[in-house]
Amino acid sequence: MIAIDAYAYNNKLKSVHPAEKSLFAMLTMGMCLTSSTMLTPFIVLVLMAGGIVFKAGIPTRVLIRLLAIPMSFLLISVLTIAISVSTDSSGFWLAQTVKGFTIGIHYPDLLTAANLFLRSLGAVSCLYFLALTTPITELIAVLHTLKVPFIITELMVLIYRFIFVFLETATMIRRAQYSRSGYVSLKSSFRSMSRLFSALLGKVFVKYQDLYNTMAARGYNGEIRVLSQKRPISLRNYFFIAGIEIPLIILNLLWR
Amino acid sequence: MSELILEAVNLEYSYPDGTSALRKVNLQVQKGERLAILGSNGAGKSTLFMHFNGIYRPNSGFIKYQGQDISYKKQDLIELRKKVGIVFQDPDSQLFSASVWQDISFGPLNLGLSEEVVIERVKQAMLDTETTDLEDKPTHLLSYGQKKRVSIAGVLAMEPEVIIFDEPTAGMDPRHSHEFMQILEKLSLEGKTIILSTHDVDLAYSWSDRLAIMYRGEIIAHGLPGELLTRPEIVKRADLTIPWLIETHTELVKKGWLPSSAPLPKTKTDLFQNIPAKSGQQSA
Ligand SMILES: Nc1ncnc2c1ncn2[C@@H]1O[C@H](COP(=O)(O)OP(=O)(O)OP(=O)(O)O)[C@@H](O)[C@H]1O
Ligand SMILES: [Mg+2]
Numbered sequence: 186m187i188a189i190d191a192y193a194y195n196n197k198l199k200s201v202h203p204a205e206k207s208l209f210a211m212l213t214m215g216m217c218l219t220s221s222t223m224l225t226p227f228i229v230l231v232l233m234a235g236g237i238v239f240k241a242g243i244p245t246r247v248l249i250r251l252l253a254i255p256m257s258f259l260l261i262s263v264l265t266i267a268i269s270v271s272t273d274s275s276g277f278w279l280a281q282t283v284k285g286f287t288i289g290i291h292y293p294d295l296l297t298a299a300n301l302f303l304r305s306l307g308a309v310s311c312l313y314f315l316a317l318t319t320p321i322t323e324l325i326a327v328l329h330t331l332k333v334p335f336i337i338t339e340l341m342v343l344i345y346r347f348i349f350v351f352l353e354t355a356t357m358i359r360r361a362q363y364s365r366s367g368y369v370s371l372k373s374s375f376r377s378m379s380r381l382f383s384a385l386l387g388k389v390f391v392k393y394q395d396l397y398n399t400m401a402a403r404g405y406n407g408e409i410r411v412l413s414q415k416r417p418i419s420l421r422n423y424f425f426i427a428g429i430e431i432p433l434i435i436l437n438l439l440w441r
Numbered sequence: 442m443s444e445l446i447l448e449a450v451n452l453e454y455s456y457p458d459g460t461s462a463l464r465k466v467n468l469q470v471q472k473g474e475r476l477a478i479l480g481s482n483g484a485g486k487s488t489l490f491m492h493f494n495g496i497y498r499p500n501s502g503f504i505k506y507q508g509q510d511i512s513y514k515k516q517d518l519i520e521l522r523k524k525v526g527i528v529f530q531d532p533d534s535q536l537f538s539a540s541v542w543q544d545i546s547f548g549p550l551n552l553g554l555s556e557e558v559v560i561e562r563v564k565q566a567m568l569d570t571e572t573t574d575l576e577d578k579p580t581h582l583l584s585y586g587q588k589k590r591v592s593i594a595g596v597l598a599m600e601p602e603v604i605i606f607d608e609p610t611a612g613m614d615p616r617h618s619h620e621f622m623q624i625l626e627k628l629s630l631e632g633k634t635i636i637l638s639t640h641d642v643d644l645a646y647s648w649s650d651r652l653a654i655m656y657r658g659e660i661i662a663h664g665l666p667g668e669l670l671t672r673p674e675i676v677k678r679a680d681l682t683i684p685w686l687i688e689t690h691t692e693l694v695k696k697g698w699l700p701s702s703a704p705l706p707k708t709k710t711d712l713f714q715n716i717p718a719k720s721g722q723q724s725a
Contacts, residue, residue, distance in 0.1 A: 194540075402526070
């Protein structure tokens with residue numbers, strides 16, 4: 186989460202208009218999810234991985250680590266779809282029979298599973314592309330222009346900030362505890378941990394109060410308004426997006 | 442010149458937990474002056490500042506802005522805060538947006554200025570505080586001194602009449618605190634009123650026109666820096682120290698290197714100028 190955030194502010198696609206990146210990611214994700222061929226998700230995955238690594242300049246190992254996160258959930262669900270157990274051993278593509286029970290894989294199931302796997306991974310890669318190249322603040326600005334209600338975007342701003350306040354405070358308290366020999370034994374670990382939580386609660390409450398005060402001091406009147414950095418709008422990028430999406434649409438239509 | 446701009450009259454304030462943080466505080470701030478507030482930890486400086494733009498409401502007593510009691514109606518408070526800006530002590534509580542640029546734009550946008558003017562002001566404030574190369578950085582990745590400068594920029598961009606700095610140079614490296622003093626110089630020349638709290642007696646002595654010393658929620662002395670800081674009983678009572686310029690000067694006078702009529706030096710340069718060259722070297 187923190188790594189993603191750091192890359193979002195520091196990648197080669199940072200200065201591309203957030204609306205363009207969002208459009209690209211969302212459309213491609215749509216293509217990926219609506220396709221009935223395995224080819225589309227595969228292309229999408231390659232495209233996004235290429236974009237993340239070569240265009241945005243994010244290290245391959247970071248991408249692999251990130252893709253590994255959903256992998257475990259995915260594998261479990263995919264395996265349950267692909268593998269079936271039955272008393273009837275006919276129709277299996279690959280099977281093992283033990284005491285009258287047959288455990289194995291039906292070929293169509295395997296296809297469904299592989300399709301599902303690729304589709305999910307493709308969709309996740311689209312989201313990663315967006316998350317790794319676009320800071321949350323700019324995404325919020327895009328939501329803003331899409332007329333998403335103020336209350337939602339403002340909450341996003343504050344929650345986002347407070348995640349870091351929380352984390353920072355927690356890290357600091359933990360460090361202080363370690364340096365005074367907290368967590369040395371199981372018992373002390375429990376005690377340190379519970380102290381950490383109660384201190385965290387108190388501190389975050391005070392910080393929240395301070396934040397409100399400081400915002401009021403700068404003329405807060407119930408609506409957080411900030412200027413986003415203007416990003417150049419690039420016609421070329423829109424052509425690029427069209428150039429990618431149209432073939433994908435055609436591919437999806439042909440393979441129905 | 443001696444037009445009052447801000448005034449605290451018999452201010453009393455206790456925090457909800459019962460800490461009595463201000464006791465009968467009276468303070469007058471003149472338009473265009475540089476006022477330093479000295480006081481040890483917990484003296485009540487930050488608490489007093491919170492009253493100056495209506496964030497805290499006194500239990501008794503009142504605050505006057507340009508001769509008028511300030512009103513705590515929402516709209517009036519917004520007006521007041523356009524004129525009295527505070528740079529808070531803890532930059533972390535002031536920075537709420539993710540990016541530096543956005544955070545600085547928050548205040549000026551609240552003033553209802555047009556987008557072009559806001560962009561102009563944000564840029565200027567970033568130039569003044571040397572934060573231009575941080576503009577895209579998320580605020581949570583800045584160092585403490587950088588955060589401090591960004592929070593200063595956020596208030597400068599609003600161009601208030603009175604600017605209050607709560608311990609502005611704490612945590613800044615020597616170069617940036619020197620540059621910060623130059624920003625203050627510039628603001629003074631523009632006619633802004635500046636109030637600054639600090640623990641740094643040397644800074645307070647050299648910079649300020651007038652000085653107030655706080656101790657345990659009271660202002661125990663106020664007046665000219667040269668008069669207050671030469672009085673050991675006050676300095677001691679407030680847990681402060683005598684500025685090194687004054688100490689050196691007194692020592693030089695005591696040992697006969699300077700005539701007792703020599704003026705108190707306000708800066709290092711003044712002191713060095715006061716010291717005469719040795720007669721043997723004078724001709725050389
Ligand atoms: N939110 C709070 N709740 C309760 N008491 C508080 C609160 N904030 C400050 N105090 C108390 O009020 C008194 C004055 O605090 P204040 O922050 O104004 O001091 P200060 O002069 O700014 O000190 P420092 O130099 O350390 O910043 C202190 O005794 C402090 O413990
Ligand atoms: Mg303080």
